[in-house]
Amino acid sequence: MKLLVTGGAGFIGSNFVLYMLSQHPDYKIVNVDALTYAGNLENLKSVEKHSNHTFVKADITDAKAMNELVGQGVDVVVNFAAESHVDRSILEPDVFVKTNVLGTQVLLDAARSHNIKKFVQVSTDEVYGTLGETGLFSETTPLAPNSPYSASKAGGDMLVRAYHETFGLPVNITRCSNNYGPYQFPEKLIPLMISKALADEPLPVYGDGLNIRDWLYVEDHCSAIDLVIHQGRNGEVYNIGGNNERTNLHIVKTILHKLSKPETLITHVKDRPGHDRRYGIDPTKTMTELGWKPQHSFETGIGETISWYLDNKEWWSRIQSGAYQEYYAKQYGERL
Ligand code: NAD
Ligand code: DAU
Structure with a gap:
Protein backbone atom coordinates (compact mmCIF):
# COMPACT_ATOMS: atom_id res chain seq x y z
CA MET A 1 0.00 0.00 0.00
CA GLY A 181 2.73 13.81 23.52
CA PRO A 182 6.21 14.01 21.94
CA TYR A 183 7.03 16.59 19.22
CA GLN A 184 4.17 19.00 20.02
CA PHE A 185 5.13 22.57 19.18
CA PRO A 186 5.58 24.59 22.40
CA GLU A 187 2.83 27.08 21.55
CA LYS A 188 0.14 24.57 22.65
CA LEU A 189 -0.95 24.34 26.30
CA ILE A 190 0.96 21.29 27.60
CA PRO A 191 4.42 21.81 26.02
CA LEU A 192 4.20 25.59 26.57
CA MET A 193 3.50 25.13 30.27
CA ILE A 194 6.27 22.51 30.64
CA SER A 195 8.83 24.85 29.03
CA LYS A 196 7.68 27.85 31.09
CA ALA A 197 7.74 25.88 34.35
CA LEU A 198 11.24 24.58 33.66
CA ALA A 199 12.40 28.19 33.05
CA ASP A 200 10.62 29.37 36.26
CA GLU A 201 8.60 31.81 34.11
CA PRO A 202 4.91 32.75 34.68
CA LEU A 203 2.43 30.21 33.27
CA PRO A 204 -0.21 32.22 31.33
CA VAL A 205 -3.66 30.75 32.03
CA TYR A 206 -6.43 32.30 29.93
CA GLY A 207 -9.40 33.67 31.88
CA ASP A 208 -10.46 31.65 34.94
CA GLY A 209 -8.66 28.49 33.73
CA LEU A 210 -11.84 26.43 34.08
CA ASN A 211 -12.26 25.73 30.36
CA ILE A 212 -12.29 21.98 29.74
CA ARG A 213 -10.46 20.01 27.06
CA ASP A 214 -10.66 16.25 26.43
CA TRP A 215 -7.06 14.94 26.20
CA GLY A 241 -11.34 10.78 22.10
CA GLY A 242 -10.30 9.09 25.31
CA ASN A 243 -12.85 10.41 27.86
CA ASN A 244 -10.19 12.46 29.63
CA GLU A 245 -11.82 15.80 30.35
CA ARG A 246 -9.69 18.13 32.46
CA THR A 247 -9.80 21.86 33.26
CA ASN A 248 -6.81 23.88 32.08
CA LEU A 249 -5.99 24.68 35.70
CA HIS A 250 -5.88 20.96 36.51
CA ILE A 251 -3.40 20.41 33.64
CA VAL A 252 -1.20 23.31 34.70
CA LYS A 253 -1.17 22.26 38.37
CA THR A 254 -0.35 18.65 37.39
CA ILE A 255 2.66 19.85 35.37
CA LEU A 256 3.87 22.11 38.20
CA HIS A 257 3.45 19.32 40.74
CA LYS A 258 5.32 16.76 38.61
CA LEU A 259 8.18 19.24 38.04
CA SER A 260 8.23 20.27 41.74
CA LYS A 261 7.52 23.89 40.85
CA PRO A 262 5.31 26.28 42.89
CA GLU A 263 1.69 27.10 41.93
CA THR A 264 2.61 30.79 42.41
CA LEU A 265 3.95 30.60 38.82
CA ILE A 266 0.33 30.47 37.59
CA THR A 267 -0.66 33.85 36.11
CA HIS A 268 -4.20 34.52 34.91
CA VAL A 269 -4.13 36.58 31.69
CA LYS A 270 -6.79 38.05 29.39
CA ASP A 271 -9.10 35.38 27.95
CA ARG A 272 -8.96 34.10 24.37
CA PRO A 273 -11.71 35.83 22.32
CA GLY A 274 -14.51 33.35 21.52
CA HIS A 275 -12.89 30.84 23.92
CA ASP A 276 -14.83 27.55 23.76
CA ARG A 277 -15.77 26.51 27.30
CA ARG A 278 -15.85 22.74 27.07
CA TYR A 279 -15.04 19.93 24.63
CA GLY A 280 -15.98 16.30 25.24
CA ILE A 281 -15.99 13.53 22.63
CA ASP A 282 -18.26 10.50 22.48
CA PRO A 283 -16.00 7.89 20.81
CA THR A 284 -18.57 5.04 20.94
CA LYS A 285 -18.88 4.66 17.15
CA THR A 286 -15.11 4.39 16.61
CA MET A 287 -14.79 1.94 19.50
CA THR A 288 -17.68 -0.34 18.59
CA GLU A 289 -17.45 -0.21 14.78
CA LEU A 290 -13.66 -0.26 14.40
CA GLY A 291 -12.66 -1.96 17.66
CA TRP A 292 -10.47 0.99 18.71
CA LYS A 293 -9.36 1.38 22.31
CA PRO A 294 -6.92 3.98 23.65
CA GLN A 295 -3.89 2.44 25.37
CA HIS A 296 -2.77 5.41 27.51
CA SER A 297 -4.50 6.75 30.59
CA PHE A 298 -4.06 10.49 31.10
CA GLU A 299 -1.92 9.87 34.19
CA THR A 300 0.62 7.68 32.33
CA GLY A 301 0.47 9.80 29.16
CA ILE A 302 1.22 13.09 30.92
CA GLY A 303 4.09 11.47 32.84
CA GLU A 304 5.62 10.11 29.60
CA THR A 305 5.14 13.47 27.90
CA ILE A 306 6.87 15.43 30.67
CA SER A 307 9.75 12.93 30.61
CA TRP A 308 10.04 13.34 26.83
CA TYR A 309 10.29 17.15 27.11
CA LEU A 310 12.87 16.80 29.90
CA ASP A 311 14.94 14.42 27.74
CA ASN A 312 14.59 16.51 24.57
CA LYS A 313 15.23 20.05 25.76
CA GLU A 314 17.43 20.74 22.71
CA TRP A 315 14.53 19.91 20.38
CA TRP A 316 12.23 22.56 21.85
CA SER A 317 14.94 25.08 22.78
CA ARG A 318 15.98 25.23 19.10
CA ILE A 319 12.36 25.93 18.12
CA GLN A 320 12.05 28.78 20.63
CA SER A 321 14.21 31.04 18.44
CA GLY A 322 13.56 34.22 16.40
CA ALA A 323 10.18 33.60 14.75
CA TYR A 324 8.76 32.04 17.95
CA GLN A 325 9.82 35.09 19.99
CA GLU A 326 8.17 37.42 17.45
CA TYR A 327 4.92 35.44 17.68
CA TYR A 328 4.99 35.60 21.46
CA ALA A 329 5.63 39.34 21.51
CA LYS A 330 2.46 39.74 19.38
CA GLN A 331 0.41 37.26 21.43
CA TYR A 332 1.31 38.84 24.76
CA GLY A 333 0.74 42.30 23.30
CA GLU A 334 -2.87 41.16 22.80
CA ARG A 335 -3.31 39.60 26.25
CA LEU A 336 -1.53 41.67 28.86
P1 NAD B 1 0.96 21.09 13.49
O1 NAD B 1 0.74 22.55 13.37
O2 NAD B 1 1.90 20.57 14.51
O3 NAD B 1 1.45 20.50 12.09
C1 NAD B 1 0.91 20.93 10.87
C2 NAD B 1 1.88 20.51 9.76
O4 NAD B 1 1.31 20.91 8.51
C3 NAD B 1 3.25 21.19 9.86
O5 NAD B 1 4.28 20.25 9.65
C4 NAD B 1 3.23 22.22 8.74
O6 NAD B 1 4.50 22.49 8.18
C5 NAD B 1 2.31 21.54 7.73
N1 NAD B 1 1.64 22.51 6.84
C6 NAD B 1 1.00 23.65 7.19
N2 NAD B 1 0.54 24.28 6.09
C7 NAD B 1 0.88 23.49 5.03
C8 NAD B 1 0.67 23.59 3.63
N3 NAD B 1 0.01 24.63 3.09
N4 NAD B 1 1.14 22.61 2.84
C9 NAD B 1 1.81 21.55 3.36
N5 NAD B 1 2.06 21.41 4.67
C10 NAD B 1 1.59 22.37 5.50
O7 NAD B 1 -0.48 20.45 13.67
P2 NAD B 1 -0.93 19.15 14.47
O8 NAD B 1 -1.27 19.52 15.86
O9 NAD B 1 0.02 18.06 14.19
O10 NAD B 1 -2.32 18.85 13.72
C11 NAD B 1 -2.35 18.02 12.56
C12 NAD B 1 -3.78 17.92 12.07
O11 NAD B 1 -4.60 17.35 13.08
C13 NAD B 1 -4.42 19.25 11.72
O12 NAD B 1 -5.20 19.07 10.57
C14 NAD B 1 -5.29 19.59 12.92
O13 NAD B 1 -6.38 20.38 12.54
C15 NAD B 1 -5.70 18.21 13.36
N6 NAD B 1 -6.00 18.05 14.80
C16 NAD B 1 -5.09 18.44 15.74
C17 NAD B 1 -5.36 18.22 17.09
C18 NAD B 1 -4.38 18.62 18.16
O14 NAD B 1 -4.72 18.54 19.35
N7 NAD B 1 -3.17 19.02 17.85
C19 NAD B 1 -6.57 17.60 17.46
C20 NAD B 1 -7.48 17.24 16.46
C21 NAD B 1 -7.16 17.45 15.15
O1 DAU C 1 -9.67 20.09 20.29
C1 DAU C 1 -8.74 19.85 19.27
C2 DAU C 1 -7.89 21.09 19.05
O2 DAU C 1 -7.02 21.19 20.17
C3 DAU C 1 -7.11 21.04 17.74
O3 DAU C 1 -8.00 21.06 16.67
C4 DAU C 1 -6.14 22.22 17.65
O4 DAU C 1 -5.34 22.11 16.49
C5 DAU C 1 -5.26 22.24 18.87
O5 DAU C 1 -4.40 23.36 18.85
C6 DAU C 1 -6.10 22.25 20.14
O6 DAU C 1 -6.81 23.51 20.27
P1 DAU C 1 -6.96 24.24 21.71
O7 DAU C 1 -7.27 25.66 21.48
O8 DAU C 1 -7.86 23.47 22.58
O9 DAU C 1 -5.45 24.02 22.25
P2 DAU C 1 -4.43 25.01 22.99
O10 DAU C 1 -3.28 24.15 23.42
O11 DAU C 1 -4.13 26.23 22.21
O12 DAU C 1 -5.24 25.45 24.28
C7 DAU C 1 -5.77 24.49 25.18
C8 DAU C 1 -6.52 25.23 26.26
O13 DAU C 1 -5.58 25.96 27.07
C9 DAU C 1 -7.50 26.28 25.74
O14 DAU C 1 -8.63 26.31 26.59
C10 DAU C 1 -6.74 27.59 25.84
C11 DAU C 1 -5.85 27.37 27.05
N1 DAU C 1 -4.54 28.08 27.02
C12 DAU C 1 -3.76 27.88 25.92
C13 DAU C 1 -2.52 28.52 25.85
C14 DAU C 1 -1.64 28.34 24.63
C15 DAU C 1 -4.14 28.84 28.10
O15 DAU C 1 -4.85 28.98 29.11
N2 DAU C 1 -2.91 29.46 28.03
C16 DAU C 1 -2.08 29.34 26.94
O16 DAU C 1 -0.99 29.95 26.92
Whole structure:
Protein backbone atom coordinates (compact mmCIF):
# COMPACT_ATOMS: atom_id res chain seq x y z
CA MET A 1 0.00 0.00 0.00
CA LYS A 2 1.22 3.52 -0.80
CA LEU A 3 0.18 6.44 1.43
CA LEU A 4 0.49 10.14 0.81
CA VAL A 5 0.68 11.75 4.26
CA THR A 6 0.40 15.53 4.27
CA GLY A 7 1.75 17.59 7.19
CA GLY A 8 3.94 14.66 8.22
CA ALA A 9 6.64 16.91 9.69
CA GLY A 10 4.23 18.41 12.22
CA PHE A 11 3.24 17.09 15.65
CA ILE A 12 0.58 14.46 14.89
CA GLY A 13 1.70 13.84 11.29
CA SER A 14 5.25 12.90 12.32
CA ASN A 15 3.96 10.67 15.13
CA PHE A 16 1.67 9.02 12.56
CA VAL A 17 4.50 8.42 10.07
CA LEU A 18 6.63 6.80 12.82
CA TYR A 19 3.64 4.75 14.01
CA MET A 20 2.73 3.48 10.51
CA LEU A 21 6.32 2.54 9.64
CA SER A 22 6.51 0.54 12.85
CA GLN A 23 3.10 -1.16 12.38
CA HIS A 24 3.27 -1.68 8.60
CA PRO A 25 6.96 -1.72 7.60
CA ASP A 26 6.03 -2.81 4.05
CA TYR A 27 3.83 0.25 3.36
CA LYS A 28 5.35 3.04 1.30
CA ILE A 29 4.89 6.53 2.76
CA VAL A 30 5.32 9.73 0.79
CA ASN A 31 5.39 12.52 3.33
CA VAL A 32 4.60 15.98 1.94
CA ASP A 33 4.98 19.07 4.11
CA ALA A 34 5.56 22.77 3.36
CA LEU A 35 7.74 23.06 6.49
CA THR A 36 5.99 26.10 7.93
CA TYR A 37 7.04 27.24 11.42
CA ALA A 38 5.30 24.09 12.74
CA GLY A 39 7.03 21.56 10.47
CA ASN A 40 10.29 20.08 11.72
CA LEU A 41 12.36 17.43 9.96
CA GLU A 42 14.08 16.65 13.26
CA ASN A 43 10.88 14.78 14.21
CA LEU A 44 11.64 12.31 11.41
CA LYS A 45 15.32 11.75 12.10
CA SER A 46 14.84 8.11 13.08
CA VAL A 47 13.31 7.29 9.65
CA GLU A 48 15.56 9.51 7.55
CA LYS A 49 17.09 6.50 5.84
CA HIS A 50 14.04 4.22 5.93
CA SER A 51 13.64 2.79 2.41
CA ASN A 52 9.82 3.11 2.58
CA HIS A 53 9.72 6.77 3.67
CA THR A 54 10.21 9.65 1.24
CA PHE A 55 9.96 13.30 2.26
CA VAL A 56 8.86 15.97 -0.26
CA LYS A 57 8.80 19.67 0.59
CA ALA A 58 5.68 21.09 -1.09
CA ASP A 59 2.56 23.09 -0.32
CA ILE A 60 -0.84 21.35 -0.43
CA THR A 61 -2.29 24.40 -2.21
CA ASP A 62 0.08 23.71 -5.16
CA ALA A 63 -2.26 21.81 -7.53
CA LYS A 64 0.46 20.75 -9.97
CA ALA A 65 2.69 19.33 -7.23
CA MET A 66 -0.19 17.51 -5.50
CA ASN A 67 -1.46 16.07 -8.77
CA GLU A 68 2.00 14.75 -9.62
CA LEU A 69 2.47 13.19 -6.18
CA VAL A 70 -0.94 11.52 -6.00
CA GLY A 71 -0.47 10.35 -9.61
CA GLN A 72 2.53 8.24 -8.61
CA GLY A 73 0.46 5.23 -7.55
CA VAL A 74 -0.92 6.56 -4.26
CA ASP A 75 -3.67 4.37 -2.74
CA VAL A 76 -4.52 6.45 0.34
CA VAL A 77 -4.26 10.17 1.16
CA VAL A 78 -4.19 11.14 4.85
CA ASN A 79 -4.50 14.91 5.21
CA PHE A 80 -2.92 16.27 8.40
CA ALA A 81 -1.51 19.44 6.80
CA ALA A 82 -3.12 22.49 8.36
CA GLU A 83 -2.61 25.69 10.21
CA SER A 84 -3.53 24.33 13.63
CA HIS A 85 -3.24 26.99 16.34
CA VAL A 86 -6.41 28.82 17.43
CA ASP A 87 -4.56 31.88 18.83
CA ARG A 88 -2.69 32.38 15.55
CA SER A 89 -6.00 32.15 13.64
CA ILE A 90 -7.26 35.10 15.67
CA LEU A 91 -4.19 37.15 14.72
CA GLU A 92 -4.00 36.07 11.04
CA PRO A 93 -7.03 34.19 9.69
CA ASP A 94 -6.15 34.35 5.97
CA VAL A 95 -3.52 31.59 5.86
CA PHE A 96 -5.95 29.31 7.74
CA VAL A 97 -8.52 29.63 4.97
CA LYS A 98 -5.85 29.13 2.32
CA THR A 99 -4.33 25.95 3.75
CA ASN A 100 -7.29 24.39 5.55
CA VAL A 101 -9.98 25.08 2.93
CA LEU A 102 -8.24 25.62 -0.42
CA GLY A 103 -5.49 23.09 0.38
CA THR A 104 -8.09 20.43 1.16
CA GLN A 105 -9.93 21.10 -2.10
CA VAL A 106 -6.69 20.87 -4.10
CA LEU A 107 -5.94 17.48 -2.50
CA LEU A 108 -9.50 16.26 -3.13
CA ASP A 109 -9.19 17.14 -6.82
CA ALA A 110 -5.86 15.32 -7.08
CA ALA A 111 -7.39 12.29 -5.30
CA ARG A 112 -10.39 12.32 -7.66
CA SER A 113 -8.21 12.52 -10.79
CA HIS A 114 -6.26 9.43 -9.80
CA ASN A 115 -9.02 7.18 -8.39
CA ILE A 116 -7.45 6.72 -4.99
CA LYS A 117 -8.89 4.06 -2.64
CA LYS A 118 -9.31 6.27 0.45
CA PHE A 119 -9.07 9.93 1.47
CA VAL A 120 -8.85 10.51 5.23
CA GLN A 121 -9.42 14.06 6.43
CA VAL A 122 -7.92 14.56 9.89
CA SER A 123 -10.27 17.01 11.57
CA THR A 124 -11.08 18.25 15.02
CA ASP A 125 -13.81 18.30 17.65
CA GLU A 126 -13.60 22.12 17.51
CA VAL A 127 -15.86 22.11 14.42
CA TYR A 128 -18.75 21.21 16.79
CA GLY A 129 -18.27 24.43 18.77
CA THR A 130 -18.62 24.41 22.54
CA LEU A 131 -20.50 22.27 25.08
CA GLY A 132 -22.35 23.31 28.21
CA GLU A 133 -21.80 21.46 31.49
CA THR A 134 -23.33 18.22 30.20
CA GLY A 135 -23.44 16.20 26.99
CA LEU A 136 -20.80 15.04 24.51
CA PHE A 137 -20.06 15.63 20.82
CA SER A 138 -21.31 12.80 18.61
CA GLU A 139 -20.80 12.44 14.85
CA THR A 140 -24.27 13.93 14.29
CA THR A 141 -23.76 17.04 16.44
CA PRO A 142 -24.33 20.07 14.16
CA LEU A 143 -21.21 22.01 13.20
CA ALA A 144 -20.93 25.38 14.97
CA PRO A 145 -17.28 26.51 14.79
CA ASN A 146 -16.34 29.57 16.85
CA SER A 147 -12.78 30.47 15.82
CA PRO A 148 -11.29 31.21 12.39
CA TYR A 149 -9.27 27.98 12.85
CA SER A 150 -12.30 25.78 13.53
CA ALA A 151 -14.35 27.53 10.82
CA SER A 152 -11.61 26.78 8.28
CA LYS A 153 -11.45 23.13 9.42
CA ALA A 154 -15.25 22.90 9.10
CA GLY A 155 -14.94 24.34 5.57
CA GLY A 156 -12.44 21.60 4.69
CA ASP A 157 -14.74 18.94 6.17
CA MET A 158 -17.70 20.19 4.14
CA LEU A 159 -15.68 19.90 0.92
CA VAL A 160 -14.66 16.33 1.82
CA ARG A 161 -18.30 15.46 2.39
CA ALA A 162 -19.30 17.11 -0.90
CA TYR A 163 -16.66 15.20 -2.92
CA HIS A 164 -18.12 11.98 -1.53
CA GLU A 165 -21.74 12.92 -2.24
CA THR A 166 -21.08 14.48 -5.66
CA PHE A 167 -18.20 12.45 -7.09
CA GLY A 168 -18.33 9.27 -5.02
CA LEU A 169 -14.82 9.81 -3.64
CA PRO A 170 -14.13 7.21 -0.91
CA VAL A 171 -13.62 9.48 2.09
CA ASN A 172 -13.62 9.48 5.88
CA ILE A 173 -13.47 12.40 8.26
CA THR A 174 -11.97 11.88 11.72
CA ARG A 175 -12.67 14.38 14.49
CA CYS A 176 -10.33 14.11 17.42
CA SER A 177 -10.03 15.90 20.74
CA ASN A 178 -6.89 17.63 22.08
CA ASN A 179 -3.72 15.60 21.49
CA TYR A 180 -0.58 15.66 23.61
CA GLY A 181 2.73 13.81 23.52
CA PRO A 182 6.21 14.01 21.94
CA TYR A 183 7.03 16.59 19.22
CA GLN A 184 4.17 19.00 20.02
CA PHE A 185 5.13 22.57 19.18
CA PRO A 186 5.58 24.59 22.40
CA GLU A 187 2.83 27.08 21.55
CA LYS A 188 0.14 24.57 22.65
CA LEU A 189 -0.95 24.34 26.30
CA ILE A 190 0.96 21.29 27.60
CA PRO A 191 4.42 21.81 26.02
CA LEU A 192 4.20 25.59 26.57
CA MET A 193 3.50 25.13 30.27
CA ILE A 194 6.27 22.51 30.64
CA SER A 195 8.83 24.85 29.03
CA LYS A 196 7.68 27.85 31.09
CA ALA A 197 7.74 25.88 34.35
CA LEU A 198 11.24 24.58 33.66
CA ALA A 199 12.40 28.19 33.05
CA ASP A 200 10.62 29.37 36.26
CA GLU A 201 8.60 31.81 34.11
CA PRO A 202 4.91 32.75 34.68
CA LEU A 203 2.43 30.21 33.27
CA PRO A 204 -0.21 32.22 31.33
CA VAL A 205 -3.66 30.75 32.03
CA TYR A 206 -6.43 32.30 29.93
CA GLY A 207 -9.40 33.67 31.88
CA ASP A 208 -10.46 31.65 34.94
CA GLY A 209 -8.66 28.49 33.73
CA LEU A 210 -11.84 26.43 34.08
CA ASN A 211 -12.26 25.73 30.36
CA ILE A 212 -12.29 21.98 29.74
CA ARG A 213 -10.46 20.01 27.06
CA ASP A 214 -10.66 16.25 26.43
CA TRP A 215 -7.06 14.94 26.20
CA LEU A 216 -5.79 12.05 24.07
CA TYR A 217 -2.24 10.71 23.85
CA VAL A 218 -1.07 11.18 20.27
CA GLU A 219 -0.23 7.51 19.64
CA ASP A 220 -3.85 6.59 20.45
CA HIS A 221 -5.00 9.07 17.78
CA CYS A 222 -2.60 7.43 15.29
CA SER A 223 -3.93 3.93 16.00
CA ALA A 224 -7.49 5.14 15.41
CA ILE A 225 -6.57 6.65 12.03
CA ASP A 226 -4.86 3.38 11.07
CA LEU A 227 -8.17 1.57 11.73
CA VAL A 228 -10.16 4.18 9.80
CA ILE A 229 -7.88 3.71 6.75
CA HIS A 230 -8.47 -0.04 6.77
CA GLN A 231 -12.03 -0.40 8.06
CA GLY A 232 -13.75 2.99 7.84
CA ARG A 233 -17.02 2.88 5.90
CA ASN A 234 -16.83 5.36 3.02
CA GLY A 235 -18.56 8.67 3.67
CA GLU A 236 -18.56 8.21 7.45
CA VAL A 237 -17.32 10.53 10.20
CA TYR A 238 -15.47 8.98 13.19
CA ASN A 239 -15.03 10.83 16.48
CA ILE A 240 -11.83 10.03 18.40
CA GLY A 241 -11.34 10.78 22.10
CA GLY A 242 -10.30 9.09 25.31
CA ASN A 243 -12.85 10.41 27.86
CA ASN A 244 -10.19 12.46 29.63
CA GLU A 245 -11.82 15.80 30.35
CA ARG A 246 -9.69 18.13 32.46
CA THR A 247 -9.80 21.86 33.26
CA ASN A 248 -6.81 23.88 32.08
CA LEU A 249 -5.99 24.68 35.70
CA HIS A 250 -5.88 20.96 36.51
CA ILE A 251 -3.40 20.41 33.64
CA VAL A 252 -1.20 23.31 34.70
CA LYS A 253 -1.17 22.26 38.37
CA THR A 254 -0.35 18.65 37.39
CA ILE A 255 2.66 19.85 35.37
CA LEU A 256 3.87 22.11 38.20
CA HIS A 257 3.45 19.32 40.74
CA LYS A 258 5.32 16.76 38.61
CA LEU A 259 8.18 19.24 38.04
CA SER A 260 8.23 20.27 41.74
CA LYS A 261 7.52 23.89 40.85
CA PRO A 262 5.31 26.28 42.89
CA GLU A 263 1.69 27.10 41.93
CA THR A 264 2.61 30.79 42.41
CA LEU A 265 3.95 30.60 38.82
CA ILE A 266 0.33 30.47 37.59
CA THR A 267 -0.66 33.85 36.11
CA HIS A 268 -4.20 34.52 34.91
CA VAL A 269 -4.13 36.58 31.69
CA LYS A 270 -6.79 38.05 29.39
CA ASP A 271 -9.10 35.38 27.95
CA ARG A 272 -8.96 34.10 24.37
CA PRO A 273 -11.71 35.83 22.32
CA GLY A 274 -14.51 33.35 21.52
CA HIS A 275 -12.89 30.84 23.92
CA ASP A 276 -14.83 27.55 23.76
CA ARG A 277 -15.77 26.51 27.30
CA ARG A 278 -15.85 22.74 27.07
CA TYR A 279 -15.04 19.93 24.63
CA GLY A 280 -15.98 16.30 25.24
CA ILE A 281 -15.99 13.53 22.63
CA ASP A 282 -18.26 10.50 22.48
CA PRO A 283 -16.00 7.89 20.81
CA THR A 284 -18.57 5.04 20.94
CA LYS A 285 -18.88 4.66 17.15
CA THR A 286 -15.11 4.39 16.61
CA MET A 287 -14.79 1.94 19.50
CA THR A 288 -17.68 -0.34 18.59
CA GLU A 289 -17.45 -0.21 14.78
CA LEU A 290 -13.66 -0.26 14.40
CA GLY A 291 -12.66 -1.96 17.66
CA TRP A 292 -10.47 0.99 18.71
CA LYS A 293 -9.36 1.38 22.31
CA PRO A 294 -6.92 3.98 23.65
CA GLN A 295 -3.89 2.44 25.37
CA HIS A 296 -2.77 5.41 27.51
CA SER A 297 -4.50 6.75 30.59
CA PHE A 298 -4.06 10.49 31.10
CA GLU A 299 -1.92 9.87 34.19
CA THR A 300 0.62 7.68 32.33
CA GLY A 301 0.47 9.80 29.16
CA ILE A 302 1.22 13.09 30.92
CA GLY A 303 4.09 11.47 32.84
CA GLU A 304 5.62 10.11 29.60
CA THR A 305 5.14 13.47 27.90
CA ILE A 306 6.87 15.43 30.67
CA SER A 307 9.75 12.93 30.61
CA TRP A 308 10.04 13.34 26.83
CA TYR A 309 10.29 17.15 27.11
CA LEU A 310 12.87 16.80 29.90
CA ASP A 311 14.94 14.42 27.74
CA ASN A 312 14.59 16.51 24.57
CA LYS A 313 15.23 20.05 25.76
CA GLU A 314 17.43 20.74 22.71
CA TRP A 315 14.53 19.91 20.38
CA TRP A 316 12.23 22.56 21.85
CA SER A 317 14.94 25.08 22.78
CA ARG A 318 15.98 25.23 19.10
CA ILE A 319 12.36 25.93 18.12
CA GLN A 320 12.05 28.78 20.63
CA SER A 321 14.21 31.04 18.44
CA GLY A 322 13.56 34.22 16.40
CA ALA A 323 10.18 33.60 14.75
CA TYR A 324 8.76 32.04 17.95
CA GLN A 325 9.82 35.09 19.99
CA GLU A 326 8.17 37.42 17.45
CA TYR A 327 4.92 35.44 17.68
CA TYR A 328 4.99 35.60 21.46
CA ALA A 329 5.63 39.34 21.51
CA LYS A 330 2.46 39.74 19.38
CA GLN A 331 0.41 37.26 21.43
CA TYR A 332 1.31 38.84 24.76
CA GLY A 333 0.74 42.30 23.30
CA GLU A 334 -2.87 41.16 22.80
CA ARG A 335 -3.31 39.60 26.25
CA LEU A 336 -1.53 41.67 28.86
P1 NAD B 1 0.96 21.09 13.49
O1 NAD B 1 0.74 22.55 13.37
O2 NAD B 1 1.90 20.57 14.51
O3 NAD B 1 1.45 20.50 12.09
C1 NAD B 1 0.91 20.93 10.87
C2 NAD B 1 1.88 20.51 9.76
O4 NAD B 1 1.31 20.91 8.51
C3 NAD B 1 3.25 21.19 9.86
O5 NAD B 1 4.28 20.25 9.65
C4 NAD B 1 3.23 22.22 8.74
O6 NAD B 1 4.50 22.49 8.18
C5 NAD B 1 2.31 21.54 7.73
N1 NAD B 1 1.64 22.51 6.84
C6 NAD B 1 1.00 23.65 7.19
N2 NAD B 1 0.54 24.28 6.09
C7 NAD B 1 0.88 23.49 5.03
C8 NAD B 1 0.67 23.59 3.63
N3 NAD B 1 0.01 24.63 3.09
N4 NAD B 1 1.14 22.61 2.84
C9 NAD B 1 1.81 21.55 3.36
N5 NAD B 1 2.06 21.41 4.67
C10 NAD B 1 1.59 22.37 5.50
O7 NAD B 1 -0.48 20.45 13.67
P2 NAD B 1 -0.93 19.15 14.47
O8 NAD B 1 -1.27 19.52 15.86
O9 NAD B 1 0.02 18.06 14.19
O10 NAD B 1 -2.32 18.85 13.72
C11 NAD B 1 -2.35 18.02 12.56
C12 NAD B 1 -3.78 17.92 12.07
O11 NAD B 1 -4.60 17.35 13.08
C13 NAD B 1 -4.42 19.25 11.72
O12 NAD B 1 -5.20 19.07 10.57
C14 NAD B 1 -5.29 19.59 12.92
O13 NAD B 1 -6.38 20.38 12.54
C15 NAD B 1 -5.70 18.21 13.36
N6 NAD B 1 -6.00 18.05 14.80
C16 NAD B 1 -5.09 18.44 15.74
C17 NAD B 1 -5.36 18.22 17.09
C18 NAD B 1 -4.38 18.62 18.16
O14 NAD B 1 -4.72 18.54 19.35
N7 NAD B 1 -3.17 19.02 17.85
C19 NAD B 1 -6.57 17.60 17.46
C20 NAD B 1 -7.48 17.24 16.46
C21 NAD B 1 -7.16 17.45 15.15
O1 DAU C 1 -9.67 20.09 20.29
C1 DAU C 1 -8.74 19.85 19.27
C2 DAU C 1 -7.89 21.09 19.05
O2 DAU C 1 -7.02 21.19 20.17
C3 DAU C 1 -7.11 21.04 17.74
O3 DAU C 1 -8.00 21.06 16.67
C4 DAU C 1 -6.14 22.22 17.65
O4 DAU C 1 -5.34 22.11 16.49
C5 DAU C 1 -5.26 22.24 18.87
O5 DAU C 1 -4.40 23.36 18.85
C6 DAU C 1 -6.10 22.25 20.14
O6 DAU C 1 -6.81 23.51 20.27
P1 DAU C 1 -6.96 24.24 21.71
O7 DAU C 1 -7.27 25.66 21.48
O8 DAU C 1 -7.86 23.47 22.58
O9 DAU C 1 -5.45 24.02 22.25
P2 DAU C 1 -4.43 25.01 22.99
O10 DAU C 1 -3.28 24.15 23.42
O11 DAU C 1 -4.13 26.23 22.21
O12 DAU C 1 -5.24 25.45 24.28
C7 DAU C 1 -5.77 24.49 25.18
C8 DAU C 1 -6.52 25.23 26.26
O13 DAU C 1 -5.58 25.96 27.07
C9 DAU C 1 -7.50 26.28 25.74
O14 DAU C 1 -8.63 26.31 26.59
C10 DAU C 1 -6.74 27.59 25.84
C11 DAU C 1 -5.85 27.37 27.05
N1 DAU C 1 -4.54 28.08 27.02
C12 DAU C 1 -3.76 27.88 25.92
C13 DAU C 1 -2.52 28.52 25.85
C14 DAU C 1 -1.64 28.34 24.63
C15 DAU C 1 -4.14 28.84 28.10
O15 DAU C 1 -4.85 28.98 29.11
N2 DAU C 1 -2.91 29.46 28.03
C16 DAU C 1 -2.08 29.34 26.94
O16 DAU C 1 -0.99 29.95 26.92
